[in-house]
Amino acid sequence: TSQFGIKEALTQLGVKDINEGTSTGLNHFANGEILESFSPVDGKLIGSVKMSTAQDYEKVILSATEAFKTFRLMPAPQRGEIVRQFGEKLRQNKEALGKLVSYEMGKSLQEGYGEVQEMIDICDFAVGLSRQLHGLTMHSERPGHRMYEQYHPMGVVGIVSAFNFPVAVWAWNTALAWICGDVCIWKPSEKTPLCGIACQNIIAQVIKENNLPEGISCLINGDYKLGGLMTSDTRIPLISATGSTRMGKIVAQAVAARLGKSLLELGGNNAIIVTPDADIKMTVIGAVFGAVGTAGQRCTSTRRLIIHESIFEKVKDAIVSAYKQLKIGNPLDENNHVGPLIDKDAVKMYSAALDKVVAEGGTILVEGGVLSGEGYESGCYVKPAIALAENSFEIVQHETFAPVLYLIKYSGDVDNALEYQNGVGQGLSSAIMTNNLREAERFLSAVGSDCGIANVNIGTSGAEIGGAFGGEKDTGGGRESGSDAWKIYMRRQTNTINYTTSLPLAQGIKFDL
Numbered sequence: 001t002s003q004f005g006i007k008e009a010l011t012q013l014g015v016k017d018i019n020e021g022t023s024t025g026l027n028h029f030a031n032g033e034i035l036e037s038f039s040p041v042d043g044k045l046i047g048s049v050k051m052s053t054a055q056d057y058e059k060v061i062l063s064a065t066e067a068f069k070t071f072r073l074m075p076a077p078q079r080g081e082i083v084r085q086f087g088e089k090l091r092q093n094k095e096a097l098g099k100l101v102s103y104e105m106g107k108s109l110q111e112g113y114g115e116v117q118e119m120i121d122i123c124d125f126a127v128g129l130s131r132q133l134h135g136l137t138m139h140s141e142r143p144g145h146r147m148y149e150q151y152h153p154m155g156v157v158g159i160v161s162a163f164n165f166p167v168a169v170w171a172w173n174t175a176l177a178w179i180c181g182d183v184c185i186w187k188p189s190e191k192t193p194l195c196g197i198a199c200q201n202i203i204a205q206v207i208k209e210n211n212l213p214e215g216i217s218c219l220i221n222g223d224y225k226l227g228g229l230m231t232s233d234t235r236i237p238l239i240s241a242t243g244s245t246r247m248g249k250i251v252a253q254a255v256a257a258r259l260g261k262s263l264l265e266l267g268g269n270n271a272i273i274v275t276p277d278a279d280i281k282m283t284v285i286g287a288v289f290g291a292v293g294t295a296g297q298r299c300t301s302t303r304r305l306i307i308h309e310s311i312f313e314k315v316k317d318a319i320v321s322a323y324k325q326l327k328i329g330n331p332l333d334e335n336n337h338v339g340p341l342i343d344k345d346a347v348k349m350y351s352a353a354l355d356k357v358v359a360e361g362g363t364i365l366v367e368g369g370v371l372s373g374e375g376y377e378s379g380c381y382v383k384p385a386i387a388l389a390e391n392s393f394e395i396v397q398h399e400t401f402a403p404v405l406y407l408i409k410y411s412g413d414v415d416n417a418l419e420y421q422n423g424v425g426q427g428l429s430s431a432i433m434t435n436n437l438r439e440a441e442r443f444l445s446a447v448g449s450d451c452g453i454a455n456v457n458i459g460t461s462g463a464e465i466g467g468a469f470g471g472e473k474d475t476g477g478g479r480e481s482g483s484d485a486w487k488i489y490m491r492r493q494t495n496t497i498n499y500t501t502s503l504p505l506a507q508g509i510k511f512d513l
């Protein structure tokens with residue numbers, strides 16, 4: 001791996017003391033058990049970190065709460081300046097951090113860089129937003145009164161993130177939370193703890209250079225138990241959790257039990273509808289990248305292709321032949337299209353899904369399998385597979401976080417395809433490939449896709465930071481990133497000011513004393 005400069009990247013990012021327990025020194029209390037991070041790329045131990053204990057967590061929350069007292073007083077555009085500097089630091093560290101993301105998580109180097117670019121983009125977005133945290137003014141029904149609303153910082157934001165976007169999800173939340181005047185405590189996935197350390201080191205420099213309280217950005221490494229401390233803690237008004245639907249249901253209940261707010265970004269089961277009027281070339285590019293990119297480990301990965309019977313064979317043949325060209329191997333080598341799954345448990349789930357689809361009556365169109373031998377020593381590399389399936393199969397109804405694509409045939413008009421598309425528990429991303437205006441508009445209408453993201457002539461995978469990101473139903477209903485997603489990080493207040501010498505009551509009520 002040295003040829004890809006991983007060692008240098010780790011040194012630049014301050015992720016040192018390999019195997020001895022890495023600590024950032026800055027506001028990172030970690031006195032618990034050792035958590036080892038193995039790379040799915042080559043199976044090697046990259047480093048180990050100490051997890052935070054319940055006592056460490058208590059120190060962290062006190063530090064965050066203390067920091068909030070001063071940070072909320074800083075004018076929002078000045079907080080924007082801090083986020084601008086953070087974006088600059090990310091630019092300087094893009095190569096190193098992108099490499100670490102690729103090596104610890106297993107996505108391609110280009111996608112690793114792309115993830116850091118997303119962090120930079122959200123910083124740019126947040127800097128502009130720091131001067132635009134607008135509330136409305138309303139006309140009061142009472143004479144001599146003014147009414148308006150304003151948004152105030154909310155407090156400590158708890159961030160729980162998934163392994164597959166080990167750095168970007170944190171930045172999507174923090175960049176907005178910080179300009180909103182909040183402070184953050186982050187628990188990264190236990191599968192990618194070193195990415196957490198690297199990010200904390202980067203923001204720690206900015207915090208130090210600006211003489212700000214350390215608790216603005218806090219990191220705790222650990223598993224679901226540490227996450228549980230956050231979700232039940234009334235000192236954390238907002239929990240932003242990204243991960244599986246299973247996790248989201250537990251987190252939602254814990255947060256709701258104390259009437260906290262939660263922002264949930266959970267699993268997807270994303271489909272592309274391919275109508276008789278689809279551009280086949282564009283369909284193939286969108287579907288193949290959507291299904292095998294990040295080895296099928298994106299929440300927006302394409303899981304289902306719902307293809308009209310009239311063009312089914314043509315689309316199937318084109319996709320099957322594209323799969324033959326896929327190169328599987330070390331994701332740091334840019335000649336490869338498909339890297340490893342995150343770990344051996346993920347490989348087991350992939351294999352089980354392929355067995356299940358056959359058991360339920362599906363037909364394998366592109367054979368899967370686990371790769372072994374030179375270059376595949378980690379045991380995490382699998383072949384992207386395609387199966388002909390029915391939408392009602394239990395396995396098709398579930399999100400398998402791996403490169404397994406189901407082809408489903410529909411007949412009749414686009415409403416039949418929509419029934420399949422919407423006929424799953426999740427509601428994250430969706431797409432239609434068509435040059436037919438009526439079909440496209442039907443897909444986007446109130447009776448169309450029920451997902452948070454609905455694209456025309458673009459695949460399901462990936463998103464731009466300018467739009468609000470998230471989905472409905474089992475995806476959890478949260479929205480992050482662009483548009484007005486910032487509002488969840490603030491508390492709204494309605495203000496009415498009376499500048500007369502009398503006190504008229506609303507709705508004309510008389511109360512004479």
Ligand code: NAD
Binds near residue numbers: 245
């Ligand atoms: P996961 O649910 O196993 O873990 C996610 C995070 O939740 C981890 O940090 C984990 O420690 C924590 N966690 C687990 N149980 C918890 C509990 N009871 N209380 C508090 N925290 C808990 O998910 P994963 O395998 O890391 O990620 C893959 C999943 O994430 C997929 O389902 C994918 O679709 C989803 N995802 C969704 C989005 C989105 O924006 N919608 C983005 C990325 C990933």
